[in-house]
Structures are given as structure tokens and as C-alpha cells.
Amino acid sequence: MTHHVNRQLPCIALTPGEPAGIGPDLCVKLAQHSRNYQLLAVADPELLKIRAKQLGMPLTLHEYSSTADQDGPVAMQAGQLLVLPVSLAKPCHAGELNPANSEYVLQTLRRATELCTEGYCDALVTGPVHKGVINDAGIAFTGHTEFLADITATRQPVMMLATTGLRVALATTHLPLRKVSDSINQNDLRNIIQILHDELQRHFAIASPHILVCGLNPHAGEDGHLGREEIEIITPVLTELVAKGLDLVGPLPADTLFTPGVLNNADAVLAMYHDQGLPVLKYAGFGKAVNITLGLPIIRTSVGHGTALTLAGTGQADIDSINTAMDTALHMITNTVP
Numbered sequence: 001m002t003h004h005v006n007r008q009l010p011c012i013a014l015t016p017g018e019p020a021g022i023g024p025d026l027c028v029k030l031a032q033h034s035r036n037y038q039l040l041a042v043a044d045p046e047l048l049k050i051r052a053k054q055l056g057m058p059l060t061l062h063e064y065s066s067t068a069d070q071d072g073p074v075a076m077q078a079g080q081l082l083v084l085p086v087s088l089a090k091p092c093h094a095g096e097l098n099p100a101n102s103e104y105v106l107q108t109l110r111r112a113t114e115l116c117t118e119g120y121c122d123a124l125v126t127g128p129v130h131k132g133v134i135n136d137a138g139i140a141f142t143g144h145t146e147f148l149a150d151i152t153a154t155r156q157p158v159m160m161l162a163t164t165g166l167r168v169a170l171a172t173t174h175l176p177l178r179k180v181s182d183s184i185n186q187n188d189l190r191n192i193i194q195i196l197h198d199e200l201q202r203h204f205a206i207a208s209p210h211i212l213v214c215g216l217n218p219h220a221g222e223d224g225h226l227g228r229e230e231i232e233i234i235t236p237v238l239t240e241l242v243a244k245g246l247d248l249v250g251p252l253p254a255d256t257l258f259t260p261g262v263l264n265n266a267d268a269v270l271a272m273y274h275d276q277g278l279p280v281l282k283y284a285g286f287g288k289a290v291n292i293t294l295g296l297p298i299i300r301t302s303v304g305h306g307t308a309l310t311l312a313g314t315g316q317a318d319i320d321s322i323n324t325a326m327d328t329a330l331h332m333i334t335n336t337v338p
Helices: 023-030 045-055 099-117 131-136 144-151 177-183 186-204 229-243 274-284 320-335
Strands: 011-015 038-043 060-064 080-085 123-126 158-163 166-170 210-214 247-252 268-271 290-294 300-303
Touching (some): 011 099, 011 320, 023 080, 038 045, 045 080, 099 123, 123 320, 144 290, 144 300, 158 186, 166 274, 186 229, 229 247
Parallel strands (some): 011 038, 123 300, 166 268, 210 247, 210 268
16 A cells, blocks of 8 residues: 655654665664654665564555555554665675665665655655765765765755754864865855854754854964964854854864863854764764754754664664654754744
8 A cells, every 4th residue: 555644744754774784673663663753764665574574573564655645644553664665776684785785775865855855754864874885886975964965956064963962063074184174164164154053043943052163273273383273264254253143152172172161051062073073972972862964955864873784683773863863853843943
């Protein structure tokens, strides 16, 4: 039987990510619980059935169709899941990567994004992908953030991870460390801070976001003795935006910014590079962190962990992070200001 989504409920598109990882397990486990939202998995149905059998969990799939006659609301009952079929290129075995299925991973993302941009779904939640195997397939891929920005023609996406009491956004994302400094410029930094500010207002109902901004260098450059990026790039941008009414503090030394006294009342931190801010975030919220892409025309959240190949098909995958991603997406849907 085919079904429309139930538009009386929020609808979230879910991509499992790497088929050999725990993403399919997370789909199956989510389906075991009743939900106050519509969940639409964009995946290979046979993969989900096989993984459900491995996990020893019941799973009844309903195929999604945007043109089918309305059959009434799909019951949000345990063990049921709505699915938009996308076929694997090759059979998948839990824990065994196969580059042949890399295009499948990207196709699920394309289809799920279309569901959101065309109004069938209200948000996209993504499971973990394996960047290495996608690149091994000859496809240039640096991560969800950049891929989703490309297919939605978004010039400046902003990656933000969040957990209870802490949000960390990034000025640069997946770059070798030696390229970070050259990638930070006034124009991009200005746009990133403005997007972070605007999206906190738009999707999180924060009227005047208080944002702390890290310096790039140790001790925030120590007045130019340890680097001049703070003086020549970061401070001028902050001064300009503060004059426009944004509530910004910085550039601050990253080694003391992430302390309770400094973080009090901060709505977000902007780190200059991936491993400046995210180790603290993941330590603070291990297993319950969510990855959010700001600046897209759609709402997108993701798990804050990897593919965990050794856990795939074992039943040991934890669903705390995917639940957090779902809850965050629902929060963003509910709090979005037109």
C-alpha cells in the first residue's frame, strides 16, 4: 500500500547514511516507538528489512508516494515505518564498506532534500556517512554540510553542533589545519556570523543571540605576538557587526572561553576551525550531540557520531543521538519564525 505523508503532523525525512554502518539500525530502532511526528525514511527497503531481521525487531514498511490517493493518516505505531525506496547498487553486509554503494548514499540525500524543498517534508535528519568510502568511489565528498549546500545552491552554509547547554558553530569546516588560516577572511566571517545570528533568531526563537567568538591563535594572538588574524580579520568584523546591533564578544582565547564563567548566558560559540570547538562540545555531550546545518533553505540536523561499523547489525547502537537530532528538528520546525 502507498501513502501520502500526514500533513496534520510534522514530517521528517530520514536518510540512514552509510548502509554498512549503524544508520539502518537507527532507522529500525526509531520505528519501534510510537511518534508524535511522521517519519519518512529515504532508503532501500530490503536493506531495512534485512537489518530489522538481524536485530530481531518487527518492521512493517509502507511505501511513500506523492501522487497516491490519500489513504488516511499512517498510524504512528511501533514497528511501522514510511519509506521512499532508493535501491542499493550492490547487496550490503553490515560492517563491510563497498564503494559501489556510494552513489546510493548521495542519491538518498538528493531525494530527501527534494522532499523538503518541495514541501512534502518539514525537515531532514541524516544518519552518519563514511567520507572515505565515498571518495574511494571517485566522488569528491567532504561532508554533509558541503554536499547539501551544493545541491541547494547555498553559498555559505554554517555547521553547528549542539548539546544541552552548549552550541558551537564553525567558521571553517572540513579542512586540513594548514589551510585554515588562509580560509578565514573578513567577508566570509561576516556572513557566517550574520547567518548564525539570524538562524538562532529564526529557528530557535532567541530574540537577541549572545555569541562568543574564538580567536584563531593561542591566547587570541596575544596582541599580534602569536599571529595577526585577530587584529586584521576577526576584530574588524566583530566591531562592524556590534555597531549594527549584534551581541558579540571576542575574539576570545579558546582555552579559557569554554569555562562555565565565560559560557554563562552564551547562546552560541563560533570556533574558527573544526577541532578548536568540537572536542569540547563532544566531551560535554557525548552520545547526545546533534549536528545542524544553518543557512540552508531547509531544516537539517544529524547525529553527532560516525558510522560505527563494528556495531552495525549487533543491536548495540545507541539511539540517543538520533533521538536528539529528531527532537532538535521538531524544535526548529515549531519555533521557526516566518
